[in-house]
Amino acid sequence: MPGHATPLPSPIQMRPTLSLTCLGLVFGLVMGLGAPLFTLDLTEKGYGTAIVAANSMMHAVGALAIAPFMPRLAVRLGPQRAIFLALVGGGVTLLLFPFSASIWPWFPLRILLGAFCEVILVLSESWLNQITDNHARGRVMGLYSTLLSVGIAIGPALLSLTGRQGKLPFIGTAAILLLAAVLIRAPWMVSPPPAPPTQHRLRRYLLLAPIAITATLLIAMLDGAATSFLALYAMHSGWSEHAATLLLSVMLLGATAMQVPIGWVSDRTNRRTVMIVLSILACGGALLWPVALRHPALAYPLLFVWDGAFASMYSVAMAAAGNRYHDGDLVAIYALCSLAWGIGSFTGPAISAAAMQASPHGLALFAATLCGLFTLLPLFLKKSV
The missing domain is CATH 1.20.1250.20 (MFS general substrate transporter like domains)
Incomplete structure (x- = not known):
């Protein structure tokens, strides 16, 4: 509880x-x-x-x-x-x-x-x-x-x-x-009995679990974009190649270090509230990238916290889906999430590349826009969390 x-x-x-x-x-x-x-x-x-x-x-x-x-x-x-x-x-x-x-x-x-x-x-x-x-x-x-x-x-x-x-x-x-x-195949690995999904068409789960599926799409788009272009964005802002690569590593370390603590918080509080807070932090953090990149002492902790909050949106969303759905329904939701991940992996880097060509801070604006739009889902779709 x-x-x-x-x-x-x-x-x-x-x-x-x-x-x-x-x-x-x-x-x-x-x-x-x-x-x-x-x-x-x-x-x-x-x-x-x-x-x-x-x-x-x-x-x-x-x-x-x-x-x-x-x-x-x-x-x-x-x-x-x-x-x-x-x-x-x-x-x-x-x-x-x-x-x-x-x-x-x-x-x-x-x-x-x-x-x-x-x-x-x-x-x-x-x-x-x-x-x-x-x-x-x-x-x-x-x-x-x-x-x-x-x-x-x-x-x-x-x-x-x-x-x-x-x-x-x-x-x-x-x-x-x-x-x-x-x-x-170990003896203790007893899997739950297979059960078919309650919906006959996979696309119907888009309406049943929109937040989990959209979170997967968002993570895939921005994960591919950030890992592909963050170092380049930092270099365009005056960073050396070595420092820009280190910044990317620090960012990825944030996702590794913060997901379990944030998961612990979501277990003890309301997961909808946690998702709203995380998405606001991710949106606000991305908007601060242009300022932070002028000050390395600010950029390293900001990117560490940003990716920790951003990556945790997926695990919190899937924990919420696991609380609501089970058996074949949960497998169907994960199947749709995998489709969303594939679509996001293809489109994220391409859109972010176009954004960077359109504006020097296009990557930051792209990340902030997606995270800001995602915030609307847990705010208004209360029954989906």
């Missing part, structure tokens, strides 16, 4: 929860290790940015293609079996890359890998949301997102340890997925 400190379950009771949050770390590791691996390998083979970008897009194509079938897949196989098969399929797919005589098989293979990764992400997060009590849901979803971010950050470091030459990095990444497949 809001306002009351309810303890988390014992470690034994939390085994499934801890195992599923670890899947967030695994997913992040694979993404963080795989993306630079493919990019650098293709570049070394002499292919230009067009081929590299096209190959990278295949991952999103696979994710978008599988998303509409996710509720049916969850009902037919159950989340545990579906995630297990996706982990094994992803591991086998990774092992096929270094044995390709040319790079052209890499395109369908990356579509497959994107589909497998999407199954892992959507079904593990929806499973975790279902088995978590409402009094702890904000913290647990925040922890999942935090571990995913940590995995993405650690991935490139692991690549530097394995080296990029030969088959070892592919084998190492595949081994991570196969080890996770063993974990998901």
Whole structure:
């Protein structure tokens, strides 16, 4: 209940929860290790940015293609079996890359890998949301997102340890997925019984969970925009390349450090109020970027807090959705969220690039506008939180 400190379950009771949050770390590791691996390998083979970008897009194509079938897949196989098969399929797919005589098989293979990764992400997060009590849901979803971010950050470091030459990095990444497949089949990993969604058409969930789906779209758009262009924006404002890169790292660290504490606050208070406050902070913080970039002592803490508040909007929104919806309905909402993420990932960087061409502070105005518009949803759609 809001306002009351309810303890988390014992470690034994939390085994499934801890195992599923670890899947967030695994997913992040694979993404963080795989993306630079493919990019650098293709570049070394002499292919230009067009081929590299096209190959990278295949991952999103696979994710978008599988998303509409996710509720049916969850009902037919159950989340545990579906995630297990996706982990094994992803591991086998990774092992096929270094044995390709040319790079052209890499395109369908990356579509497959994107589909497998999407199954892992959507079904593990929806499973975790279902088995978590409402009094702890904000913290647990925040922890999942935090571990995913940590995995993405650690991935490139692991690549530097394995080296990029030969088959070892592919084998190492595949081994991570196969080890996770063993974990998901552990005796304590009892998944909720599969249940079909109550709505026959996926698009009807747009009206049932507009805040969770819109939050996903917003996060995807601004995450892609900020990670792609924040350093460039800082450099245009007079920062050195080293300082601008460090600013981006500090910003991403904020998302890693603040999601669990903010999730704890949302567990003890009203999640609608928390979302309104977070979106106002994100809007106001983005409006301060032009001023803060003139003063590095202000820019570093501002971007740290901004990304912590901004990224937490997603975990709080999904915790609220998990409190209202269950079983097949929750899987359907996550499937729509994955579609929203794909759309946001495609459109965010393109729109922000156009905004930066239109105005020197176009990135800040773009971020503030989106966050300000999102604030209207929890303000007026009270029944959706």
